[in-house]
Amino acid sequence: MLVERPSNILQACQGEQRDRYLLPAIRGERHDCVAMTEPGAGSDVRSMTTSAVRDGQDYVVHGTKHFISHADVADFIILFAATGSELASRGRRSLVTVLLVDCDTPGLTIRRGPACVSNRGYHQCELVFSACRVPVANRLGEEGQGLSLMDRWLGASRLTVAATSVGRARRVLEAAAAWAARREQFGQPIGRFQGIGFQLADMATELEAAEMLTLRAAARLDAGMMTAADAAMAKLYASEMLGRACDAAVQIFGGMGLMSELPVERWWRDARVERIWDGTSEIQRHIIARSLLRAHGA
Numbered sequence: 001m002l003v004e005r006p007s008n009i010l011q012a013c014q015g016e017q018r019d020r021y022l023l024p025a026i027r028g029e030r031h032d033c034v035a036m037t038e039p040g041a042g043s044d045v046r047s048m049t050t051s052a053v054r055d056g057q058d059y060v061v062h063g064t065k066h067f068i069s070h071a072d073v074a075d076f077i078i079l080f081a082a083t084g085s086e087l088a089s090r091g092r093r094s095l096v097t098v099l100l101v102d103c104d105t106p107g108l109t110i111r112r113g114p115a116c117v118s119n120r121g122y123h124q125c126e127l128v129f130s131a132c133r134v135p136v137a138n139r140l141g142e143e144g145q146g147l148s149l150m151d152r153w154l155g156a157s158r159l160t161v162a163a164t165s166v167g168r169a170r171r172v173l174e175a176a177a178a179w180a181a182r183r184e185q186f187g188q189p190i191g192r193f194q195g196i197g198f199q200l201a202d203m204a205t206e207l208e209a210a211e212m213l214t215l216r217a218a219a220r221l222d223a224g225m226m227t228a229a230d231a232a233m234a235k236l237y238a239s240e241m242l243g244r245a246c247d248a249a250v251q252i253f254g255g256m257g258l259m260s261e262l263p264v265e266r267w268w269r270d271a272r273v274e275r276i277w278d279g280t281s282e283i284q285r286h287i288i289a290r291s292l293l294r295a296h297g298a
C-alpha cells in the first residue's frame, strides 16, 4: 500500500471540514488533537469500543479515550470511533469512522491524565464522551473507512518521528563527542579510551544510516511511491538508534549525564516515547514483515 502526502488527503476533504477545521489547524490558528487510543485498545485499534451511533443528522458518541496529547489546549478532536463491527479472522472487529469534534461539545469531558516521563512540556489527557452529538457533516471520509484514512496519513506522521529522532541524535552525538574530547581522566581525554571512542563511532555510523533511510523514505513520499513498510523501517530504525545514542551519551557523560543541570537526562527521557507512539517498534516490525510475506502470497 502506498502512503499519500498529507496535502493529497486535504484535497479530498469537503468545504466545512477543510475550511473550519483542517486548514486553520495547518495555519496554526486552531489546534487539533488525535484521539484513537483507549484504555482497552492501544496497538489493537480495531478493538476500540468508543461508539458513534447515527441519529438523524448527528452521530451520538459514547466512550473513553486516553493518552491523548495536548487535548487540554486543543480546539477540536480528530476522533476515531466505532460505527459498527464485522466478523473477521480474529473475531468481531470494529468498523472505524473519523469525526471532527469541537472540544466544547456538550457531553465531552477532557481531563489531564498521568504525567509522562517524556516531553514534559505537554500533557496527555483522558476524554470521556457521554451522549455527545456530532453532526454527520463533521465526518471525515466515508463511514467505516477511518482506518484506511489513518493508514494513508500515519506513514507521513511516522516519517516525522524518524526525522525528529535523526535531528535529536545529531545533537546528542555532538554533545557527547565534545564532552569526550574535553573531559579528562587518567591524564587524558576520555574519548581517547577505546571504550568511549568506539561508542562515538557506533553512534555516528548508526546516525548516518538512519538519516539515509529517512531521506530515502521522504524522497519516495514526494514521488508518491512510499509504502507503509518504507515509513515503518525509517521510524523503527531511527527511533531505536536515538534510544541507543541517548543511552550511550549518558554513559559518556558519567554521573553528569543523569543530573538535571545538563540536557542529557532530558534527551534520554524524551527519546523513550519515540519507540512507543505512532505505533510501537513491535507494530512497525509487523508492518515490515507483513509486506515481505505478502509479496510471497502469505
Ligand SMILES: Cc1cc2nc3c(=O)[nH]c(=O)nc-3n(C[C@H](O)[C@H](O)[C@H](O)COP(=O)(O)OP(=O)(O)OC[C@H]3O[C@@H](n4cnc5c(N)ncnc54)[C@H](O)[C@@H]3O)c2cc1C
Pocket: 033, 034, 035, 036, 037, 041, 042, 043, 044, 066, 067, 068, 069, 070, 116, 118, 124, 273, 276, 277, 278, 279, 280, 281, 282, 283
Ligand atoms: C506520551 C504519549 C502520547 C500519546 N499520544 C497519543 C495521542 O495523541 N493520540 C492517541 O490516539 N494515542 C496516543 N498515544 C498512545 C500510543 O499511540 C499508544 O501508547 C501505543 O499505540 C501503544 O499502545 P498501548 O500503550 O496501549 O500499548 P499495548 O498495545 O498494550 O502494547 C503493550 C506492549 O505489547 C506489544 N504488542 C502489542 N501487540 C503486539 C503484537 N501484535 N505483537 C508484538 N507485540 C505487541 C507492544 O508493542 C508493547 O510493547 C500516546 C502515548 C504516549 C506514551
